[in-house]
Amino acid sequence: MTTRCKVAILHKATQQYVDAELIxxxxxxxxxxxxxxxxxxxxxxxxxxxxxxxxxxRRPEHAHWDWRHKCEVTEGLLVYQMLGIEHDSxxxxxxxxxxxxxxxxxxxxxxxxxVYVMFIATAPWNSxxxxxxxxxxxxxxxxxxxxxxxxxxxxxxxxVGLHSLPQSEDWYEKxxxxxxxxxxxxxxxxxxxxxxxxxxxx
Amino acid sequence: MELKITTEWLKRRAVLDDNAEVSAGLPSINSFxxxxxALRQTPGEQLILGEAFGKLVRxxxxxxxxxxxxxxxxxDVEPAxxxxxxxxxxxxxxxxxxxxxxxxxxxxxxxxxxxxxxxxVRDTELTFQAERFAANAKHxxxxxxxxxxxxxxxxxxxxxxx
Amino acid sequence: xxxxxxxxxxxxxxEMGALEKLSAARDMSKTAVIRQALRMYQLIDSRLSxxxxxxxxxxxxKEKKEVVVL
Numbered sequence: 001m002t003t004r005c006k007v008a009i010l011h012k013a014t015q016q017y018v019d020a021e022l023i024x025x026x027x028x029x030x031x032x033x034x035x036x037x038x039x040x041x042x043x044x045x046x047x048x049x050x051x052x053x054x055x056x057x058r059r060p061e062h063a064h065w066d067w068r069h070k071c072e073v074t075e076g077l078l079v080y081q082m083l084g085i086e087h088d089s090x091x092x093x094x095x096x097x098x099x100x101x102x103x104x105x106x107x108x109x110x111x112x113x114x115v116y117v118m119f120i121a122t123a124p125w126n127s128x129x130x131x132x133x134x135x136x137x138x139x140x141x142x143x144x145x146x147x148x149x150x151x152x153x154x155x156x157x158x159x160v161g162l163h164s165l166p167q168s169e170d171w172y173e174k175x176x177x178x179x180x181x182x183x184x185x186x187x188x189x190x191x192x193x194x195x196x197x198x199x200x201x202x
Numbered sequence: 203m204e205l206k207i208t209t210e211w212l213k214r215r216a217v218l219d220d221n222a223e224v225s226a227g228l229p230s231i232n233s234f235x236x237x238x239x240a241l242r243q244t245p246g247e248q249l250i251l252g253e254a255f256g257k258l259v260r261x262x263x264x265x266x267x268x269x270x271x272x273x274x275x276x277x278d279v280e281p282a283x284x285x286x287x288x289x290x291x292x293x294x295x296x297x298x299x300x301x302x303x304x305x306x307x308x309x310x311x312x313x314x315x316x317x318x319x320x321x322x323v324r325d326t327e328l329t330f331q332a333e334r335f336a337a338n339a340k341h342x343x344x345x346x347x348x349x350x351x352x353x354x355x356x357x358x359x360x361x362x363x364x
Numbered sequence: 365x366x367x368x369x370x371x372x373x374x375x376x377x378x379e380m381g382a383l384e385k386l387s388a389a390r391d392m393s394k395t396a397v398i399r400q401a402l403r404m405y406q407l408i409d410s411r412l413s414x415x416x417x418x419x420x421x422x423x424x425x426k427e428k429k430e431v432v433v434l
Contacts, residue, residue: 005204005205007205007207008207008208008209008212009212010212010216017209017212017213022205022207061225062225062227064297065227076410077403077406077407077410078402078403078406078407079403079404079406079407099403100400100403100404100407101403101404101407111389111390112390112391112392113390113392113396113400117226117227118227118228119226119227119228120224120225120226120227121225121227122223122224122225127223128221128222128223129223134221137216137219137220137221138212138215138216138219139224140219140222140223140224140225141212141215141219141224142207142212143224144224145205145207146205149205154396154399154400155392155393155395155396155397155399156392156396157391162226162227163226163227163228164225164226165223165225165226165227167223167225168222168223168224168225168226170222171218171219171222171223171224172226174218185228186296187228201211292426
C-alpha cells in the first residue's frame with residue numbers, strides 16, 4: 001500500500017525550495033521508471049569518467065545498484081519499506097529500509113531495535129559525485145528524516161542504523177554516531193540514538 | 203504518522219547539507235545478496251561455490267608463483283583479507299576485490315563473481331565443477347599430477363565460460 | 365505513515381508475560397513489539413512457503429540447527 005505526503009527539496013540553480021512528494025511504498029512500476037530514467041544518465045557519466053580517468057574513489061559508489069531487483073525481492077513484505085521522493089514526475093531519490101530484526105550495536109543502545117537503511121541514493125542528476133551541477137539538493141536529508149520518522153512510528157525512538165558509502169561518511173558524522181568500520185562489510189557503520197534523532201528532526 | 207518537513211528546517215540544515223552525497227548501503231549488497239541468493243541457491247551450494255573460489259585463488263596464486271603478500275599488493279587487497287578468502291569457505295569478498303583478483307589472475311570476472319557469491323545465478327554445472335575442484339584441492343601444497351589435471355580443467359572451464 | 369486501525373488482542377497470562385518482558389528488554393511499547401512480531405512472522409512465512417528452511421546458527425561453532433515450523 002502506498003502513501004504520499006508533501007515535502008520540499010532544494011532547486012540548486014535558483015536556491016528555491018520546490019514541492020515534492022515523499023512516497024512510502026514505491027511500486028515496482030515506479031521503480032522501473034526510476035531505473036529507466038537514472039540508468040542512461042549514470043551510464044553516460046560513468047563513460048565520461050572512464051574517458052577522463054577519474055579515480056575510482058571519485059566515481060559513484062552505488063553505480064551498479066539495481067533498484068528493480070531490490071524491489072522485486074522486497075515487495076509485499078512489511079519488514080521492508082521502499083521510499084522515494086518524486087518531483088516533476090521523476091524519482092529524485094530512493095531508499096530501502098528494514099524495519100524488524102536489526103538491533104543497535106552502540107554499547108549504550110545494545111539490542112534495542114532500529115530502522116536499518118539498507119540502501120539510499122539520489123538520482124544521478126542530483127549527485128555531486130556524478131554531475132558538476134546537481135539539480136536538486138537535500139533529497140537524501142529528507143529520506144533520512146523519513147527513516148527517523150518510521151523509527152519513531154515503530155517505537156524505536158528514532159534509532160536508525162546504516163552502513164555509509166565512503167563518499168557520504170562526512171555527512172552522517174554530523175548527526176549520527178560513528179560506530180566504526182564493520183570489517184565484515186568493509187564500510188563504516190553509523191547509528192542515530194534517540195537523542196540524536198530528536199536533535200535531527202527538531 | 204505524517205512526516206512534517208518544513209522549508210525552515212531544510213534551510214537550517216542547508217549549510218550542513220551543502221553539496222553532500224547522501225548514500226548508504228553495501229556496494230556489493232552483501233547481506234542483501236545473501237537474501238536474494240537464498241531465494242535461488244541452497245546454503246550447501248553457496249558453501250561449495252565459496253570454498254571453490256578460495257581454493258581457486260590459492261591455486262592460481264601458486265601457478266603464478268606469487269606469495270600471499272605479492273598477490274595482495276598487486277590486487278590492492280589487505281593480506282589478511284586474502285588469507286580469509288583462501289581459507290574460509292564462507293567469506294564473501296567485495297566485488298571490487300573480486301574484480302581486482304580476476305584481473306591479476308586473468309580469470310573471467312563474471313564467473314569469479316558467481317563463485318564468490320556476489321552474483322546470483324542458479325548454475326548447477328558450475329556447482330558440480332566447483333565441488334569437484336574443491337574436493338581435489340584440499341591439499342594444494344602437495345597435489346598429485348592427476349589432481350593438478352583436474353584443477354587445471356576447472357581453470358579452463360572458468361576461463362572459457364561466457 | 366499509513367493510517368492505523370485498532371483491534372483488541374486477547375492474550376493468555378504467559379503470553380502477556382512474554383510480551384511485557386520483550387517490551388521492557390527492547391524499550392518498546394507492547395504494541396510496537398506486536399508490530400515487530402508481525403513483520404518477522406510474515407517474512408518467515410513467505411520464505412517457508414517458497415520451500416526454504418529456517419535455521420539458527422551457533423555463533424561459535426557455525427553449526428546450523430533447524431527451527432521447525434508447523
